[in-house]
Amino acid sequence: VPYRLACGLSKCEQIVHLNVQGTDITSEAAAVLMAGLTQLETVDMSWCDDIDDNTFAACASASLYNLNVSHTTIQDATVCKILKQYPHIRSFCVTGTGVTCKTAAYLHDTMTALNA
Numbered sequence: 824v825p826y827r828l829a830c831g832l833s834k835c836e837q838i839v840h841l842n843v844q845g846t847d848i849t850s851e852a853a854a855v856l857m858a859g860l861t862q863l864e865t866v867d868m869s870w871c872d873d874i875d876d877n878t879f880a881a882c883a884s885a886s887l888y889n890l891n892v893s894h895t896t897i898q899d900a901t902v903c904k905i906l907k908q909y910p911h912i913r914s915f916c917v918t919g920t921g922v923t924c925k926t927a928a929y930l931h932d933t934m935t936a937l938n939a
Contacts, residue, residue, distance in 0.1 A: 828852075833859025844891070845870040850878045857882040865889040869916065876901040888912055894919035899926040906933050913937065 829852035832838070838860050843853070844867045853874055857863070858881035865888065868874045874895035887909045898921045906912065906929075915930060922930070 829855045840865045842867040849873045850875050853878045867891040869893040889914040891916040
């Protein structure tokens with residue numbers, strides 16, 4: 824997904840599901856999408872090599888419920904930030920990332936409490 828295309832798509836505020844799994848989307852282009860698509864409920868960025876912590880810095884969606892960032896370079900601090908920013912999130916996949924066991928346990932406990 825080229826940056827210019829991401830800029831255009833980010834103006835389509837009615838988009839609720841975004842699946843760029845396995846594409847060569849850059850962190851910069853993904854950040855533009857995450858900032859502009861304010862109605863996102865489901866995002867799958869798994870297996871995107873350039874997705875990192877910077878991707879989520881400007882995420883603007885108030886209704887994000889499902890997020891898959893498996894096999895990206897996302898780290899602990901961003902996982903914790905996302906959980907705080909989106910306390911209503913229901914599904915958050917971080918398989919194959921740089922997330923430590925301690926944060927994975929925190930993620931599990933948080934998700935279990937939310938889904939109870």
